[in-house]
Amino acid sequence: MDILIKALALNEKVRVYLASTVDITNEAVKRHDLWPSAASVLGKAMTIGVMMGSMLKGDEALTIKIDGNGPIGVVVVDANAAGEVRGYVTREHVLFDKKGTLDDVTTLGYNGFIDVIKDLKLKDLFTSTIPLQTGDLAKDFTYYFATSEQTPSLVSLGSLFDVNNQAIVLGGIIIQLLPDATEEDINYIESKVNILSSYSSLLKDNPDQEDILKLLFNDDYKIVEKKNISFRCNCSKEKFAGGIASLGKEEIEDMINTDKKAEVICHFCKEVYTFDENELREILKHAKGKTKNEGNK
Numbered sequence: 001m002d003i004l005i006k007a008l009a010l011n012e013k014v015r016v017y018l019a020s021t022v023d024i025t026n027e028a029v030k031r032h033d034l035w036p037s038a039a040s041v042l043g044k045a046m047t048i049g050v051m052m053g054s055m056l057k058g059d060e061a062l063t064i065k066i067d068g069n070g071p072i073g074v075v076v077v078d079a080n081a082a083g084e085v086r087g088y089v090t091r092e093h094v095l096f097d098k099k100g101t102l103d104d105v106t107t108l109g110y111n112g113f114i115d116v117i118k119d120l121k122l123k124d125l126f127t128s129t130i131p132l133q134t135g136d137l138a139k140d141f142t143y144y145f146a147t148s149e150q151t152p153s154l155v156s157l158g159s160l161f162d163v164n165n166q167a168i169v170l171g172g173i174i175i176q177l178l179p180d181a182t183e184e185d186i187n188y189i190e191s192k193v194n195i196l197s198s199y200s201s202l203l204k205d206n207p208d209q210e211d212i213l214k215l216l217f218n219d220d221y222k223i224v225e226k227k228n229i230s231f232r233c234n235c236s237k238e239k240f241a242g243g244i245a246s247l248g249k250e251e252i253e254d255m256i257n258t259d260k261k262a263e264v265i266c267h268f269c270k271e272v273y274t275f276d277e278n279e280l281r282e283i284l285k286h287a288k289g290k291t292k293n294e295g296n297k
């Protein structure tokens with residue numbers, strides 16, 4: 001089971017998020033038939049998403065959209081405060097490696113943007129956009145937190161896959177300096193950058209993420225939250241029926257006349273929803289617009 005840990009460290013002057021996301025990533029591999037490079041990039045993006053989701057509260061949620069103009073296309077991740085995350089990429093069958101290591105930067109590209117859209121259950125959504133700096137998500141999100149959220153942070157991510165395209169290690173850490181952090185605290189964190197730079201090895205050697213906290217902060221940390229996280233899509237046949245209804249009567253009549261059914265696939269989880277003729281006629285009743293006959297009157 002994937003776990004997210006939220007902790008305070010260095011006399012509560014530093015906040016730490018850790019997420020292990022092997023199961024979430026393998027669920028995405030299964031649903032989207034991802035090849036390892038696509039899985040590595042999506043897995044890391046979902047790891048960031050689930051950690052950022054835990055910075056929210058109540059029923060708040062966020063969407064991360066990353067477009068680096070690379071072979072994978074666009075990466076989209078939704079996450080919420082409850083530890084639920086889902087995601088997809090434009091192209092699933094992507095594999096680039098460099099000397100046996102997956103090449104995330106080539107996969108994602110680095111000529112584009114990251115959008116973070118937060119739904120804080122207010123009137124408007126909050127969107128911040130930053131240009132991609134490197135195509136390395138850990139570095140780019142370090143930049144995001146510094147510029148968009150004015151929170152000095154250190155982000156590290158890691159992934160390892162076996163020969164069957166299954167993630168065996170996947171996860172990440174975000175260390176954030178709180179306002180009363182001192183020069184000394186900053187230096188302390190900087191002294192740990194080396195250990196954190198190979199996060200895949202660190203996770204592989206320490207499957208229990210608490211051991212990583214111990215390694216970084218000895219006993220100077222306090223866990224404030226520890227929870228299960230999961231790949232979860234909130235799509236439903238009802239929601240897609242609403243989507244079909246919004247196409248308008250004329251379009252739905254066309255579907256009934258040509259195919260006698262409609263098939264909709266959820267981008268996020270690849271669940272297929274089929275609507276037969278009767279169901280389409282039911283949706284037609286509630287749809288907006290005029291039917292062709294009505295239009296001719």
Ligand SMILES: [Zn+2]
Pocket residue numbers: 233234235236266267268269270271
């Ligand atoms: Zn879905």
